[in-house]
Amino acid sequence: MALALRLDATGNGALGENVRLFPGRPAASAQPRQRILLSPPQLAGGELASLDHTLAAGWIAPAGPVPEAFEEAVRAATGTEYGLATSSGTAALHLGYRVLGVERGDEVWTSTLTFVASIAPAVQMGARPRFLDAAAESWTLDPEILESRLRQAATKGKLPRAVVPVDLYGQSCDLDVIVGLCGRWGVPVLCDSAEALGAEYRGRPVGKGAALAAFSFNGNKIVTAGGGGALVSDDAALVARARHLATQAKESAPHYQHETTGYSYGLSSVLAAVGLAQIGALKDRVAARRATFARYALRLSDLPGLGFMPEPGWGRSSRWLTTMLIDPARFGATREQLRKALDEAGVESRPVWKPLHLQPAFRGAPFHGGGISGQLFDRGLCLPSGAMTPEEQDRVIDTIRACCRG
Structure with missing residues (x-):
């Protein structure tokens, strides 16, 4: 059985069987419901x-x-x-x-x-x-x-x-x-x-x-x-x-x-x-990530208590990762409950960065602000944003929709 290097969202590697490196090209003897990763490496072909x-x-x-x-x-x-x-x-x-x-x-x-x-x-x-x-x-x-x-x-x-x-x-x-x-x-x-x-x-x-x-x-x-x-x-x-x-x-x-x-x-x-x-594929990759974000935003727009990372007027985001905010009182589930449900469905997701002033490594370091970062950590979840088939993104979207109790 063929082996390929598989990277998780942190870039840490592991040997995974039949990992699909080229979008749209099925792996030989692919297993059903292959795990969907946050941002796996994508080859350009050259x-x-x-x-x-x-x-x-x-x-x-x-x-x-x-x-x-x-x-x-x-x-x-x-x-x-x-x-x-x-x-x-x-x-x-x-x-x-x-x-x-x-x-x-x-x-x-x-x-x-x-x-x-x-x-x-x-x-x-x-x-x-x-x-x-x-x-x-x-x-x-x-x-x-x-x-x-x-x-x-x-x-x-x-x-x-x-x-x-x-x-x-x-x-x-x-x-x-x-x-x-x-x-x-x-x-x-x-x-x-x-x-x-x-x-x-x-x-x-x-x-x-x-x-x-x-x-x-x-x-x-x-x-x-x-x-x-x-x-x-x-x-x-x-x-x-x-x-x-x-x-x-x-x-x-x-x-x-x-x-x-x-x-x-x-x-x-x-x-x-x-x-x-x-x-050389950078512009196309950015366009694809932005399209992935747009599809998430459109397909989930009717659910209460969900929002996404804003894009201020001064910039155009690459949408490297689509990041979602969950209001548990309105959505009916917490960020962690949603993350676990996605994991059970074979979908990798990850909380927004834990603020550094809350990390044990920096205990005692001064912090200034009103706690926005802590709120984003409590409610924020990063969704798969790399090369996916429409069916794979539908699996992510359908799992999110099934968790809504609002």
Whole structure:
């Protein structure tokens, strides 16, 4: 029986039998009611040819023409002048923190409603996190809270070393406002756009306008290299510094010379070849995700107590994940009851990110806001959003409808 690599929504891999990698192509001897995953990897069709060409040319290491070509494609997709392909999105964020000068004892501020990787590298460097609530109209960092905290921090002479807004589930933060606020006090912005490649903010790609932006090509993303990330900027010096650190901070000398320590954070030619074959499908993938969202919204619009992640007028979400809100009093079931019902039906779903200020790893870290993020966690559920047949999406929709008791 054939085996294929199967990735769950976190990008963690497991060997699954007869996993369908190409939408619309049935797996051999497919079992009935195959589990529907949140965002499984989807192949574009040119990966094998790209890999064959790369291997035939003898390129495997994180150097050479293939990573360079992938970086060029990433720069085009993000509308930025400079870019560095990295071994992961987390590595890109780590390099971003390094080049912005984050040191032990510095404060770094970010939205509490995000994945742990947004802040983990800074904490591991010895920085102290401060978490800000999300805005109800976008689920991203609330600029009003940010402005209030910056004013107070400035009066005390304790401004953060960096502010890290997050483009959540494919939805852009209000970046111009955030950059403008931080610019008043000289605080750089590192935008975590890991979940939002292909989304737009005021007609331009997300992340553009921040000092730096980080992207992910993990297995669950719209475009995947099977792993990998990128750090992009319009500032040549920042990316050059990041590239230096990503290659073990080797100085220009005939021997190994190091003025500081760096990392082995380059993206291999093998993974870059996969990413290069994938990235041309970005616009079509975004259109497909938005269509998936639209079908959910239409087919569930008559049910009481259900809503979806809003799309503010400033942006066009990629709808990387369709995310639903459940009001249990009106719908007749809680988020957790619905998640369990979907699981029993062979459908993967997942609660909205648990706010970082509620995570044991950050116990005692300061948090500012009215609790919007906690409410979203209590009521929010991410639905399967990758390549599905209409019949598979109908299974998700029918299960949700069957749970409604409102």
